[in-house]
Amino acid sequence: MVELTSFDDLINPRLHGKFEAEPVFEVEQSAEPEASTLTVDETRTPVVIVDDLHVKYQVYASGKAAGSAGARRLLQASARGIREVHAVKGVSFVAYENESIGIIGSNGSGKSTLMRTITGLTSPASGSVYASSRPNMLGVGAALIPDLSGDKNIMLGGLALGYNRQEINDMREDITKFAELEEFIDLPMRTYSSGMSARLKFAIAASKQHDILIVDEALAVGDARFRKRSEAKIREIRENAGTIFLVSHSMNSILDTCNRVIWIEKGVLTMDGDAKTVVDAYKGKKK
Numbered sequence: 001m002v003e004l005t006s007f008d009d010l011i012n013p014r015l016h017g018k019f020e021a022e023p024v025f026e027v028e029q030s031a032e033p034e035a036s037t038l039t040v041d042e043t044r045t046p047v048v049i050v051d052d053l054h055v056k057y058q059v060y061a062s063g064k065a066a067g068s069a070g071a072r073r074l075l076q077a078s079a080r081g082i083r084e085v086h087a088v089k090g091v092s093f094v095a096y097e098n099e100s101i102g103i104i105g106s107n108g109s110g111k112s113t114l115m116r117t118i119t120g121l122t123s124p125a126s127g128s129v130y131a132s133s134r135p136n137m138l139g140v141g142a143a144l145i146p147d148l149s150g151d152k153n154i155m156l157g158g159l160a161l162g163y164n165r166q167e168i169n170d171m172r173e174d175i176t177k178f179a180e181l182e183e184f185i186d187l188p189m190r191t192y193s194s195g196m197s198a199r200l201k202f203a204i205a206a207s208k209q210h211d212i213l214i215v216d217e218a219l220a221v222g223d224a225r226f227r228k229r230s231e232a233k234i235r236e237i238r239e240n241a242g243t244i245f246l247v248s249h250s251m252n253s254i255l256d257t258c259n260r261v262i263w264i265e266k267g268v269l270t271m272d273g274d275a276k277t278v279v280d281a282y283k284g285k286k287k
């Protein structure tokens with residue numbers, strides 16, 4: 001402890017070393033890249049290989065910071081700015097033909113980020129994803145335009161899924177019927193209730209067959225009756241798809257559907273194995 005004897009001492013910075021500002025950035029040390037631990041079963045056909053995948057988001061941190069570290073940040077303008085969220089941390093696995101893989105984990109654990117990276121919608125910070133054909137996410141929402149009629153949106157959504165006009169014309173009636181929108185199909189989509197437009201989006205997306213399919217169960221939409229039909233449709237698509245990833249918070253649905261489960265927690269692959277074993281471990285951990 002420095003004994004202060006005068007005002008000059010009080011304002012002399014050299015006597016107050018211990019009050020010097022601490023660095024406010026906590027730079028996350030990125031883990032040393034390790035040699036790949038991936039093993040491929042030679043007797044089966046691999047369709048998706050994820051090798052030491054890391055995904056990071058750069059986020060502009062403008063919101064209220066919390067805690068004492070946050071308070072310090074608020075005092076230093078320079079510390080506000082870009083923050084990094086390390087959403088997927090070194091995930092590796094091999095998915096084989098005809099597997100139905102459930103992806104489970106708490107909210108914000110990185111499931112959707114992992115799936116988006118597999119489809120190529122989000123790019124990795126490091127690591128690789130290999131796929132034998134283009135993985136598709138069951139969804140067309142982004143392609144549709146509210147001011148156009150349901151009918152025109154079927155055309156748009158179909159084109160976005162890679163169909164040609166003739167193929168879409170052939171499917172048009174089935175899609176309209178499945179969505180139960182026969183009387184409304186000529187009206188602009190913005191006049192639909194949220195359930196009606198969700199049904200239309202689902203019906204368009206569900207019209208396609210896929211080799212590698214990613215289903216976010218939130219896609220089972222509409223009221224209880226339509227939900228049942230959309231779940232049945234998901235099951236049918238799944239049966240016809242080569243390999244499927246199902247992201248869900250419903251353990252029943254995961255056990256119903258999947259023969260293998262990957263559990264992700266805070267971006268890290270916690271467990272990968274037989275569906276029942278992993279779901280039991282996950283439930284045990286959540287208690």
Ligand SMILES: Nc1ncnc2c1ncn2[C@@H]1O[C@H](COP(=O)(O)OP(=O)(O)OP(=O)(O)O)[C@@H](O)[C@H]1O
Nearest residue numbers: 057059085087105106107108109110111112113114
């Ligand atoms: N576009 C984005 N920009 C910035 N951060 C993001 C973005 N998308 C996700 N994140 C962050 O990445 C982390 C993982 O999110 P992700 O949506 O992949 O989790 P999830 O497991 O699918 O969650 P949930 O079960 O709630 O759907 C979270 O911390 C989230 O805040």
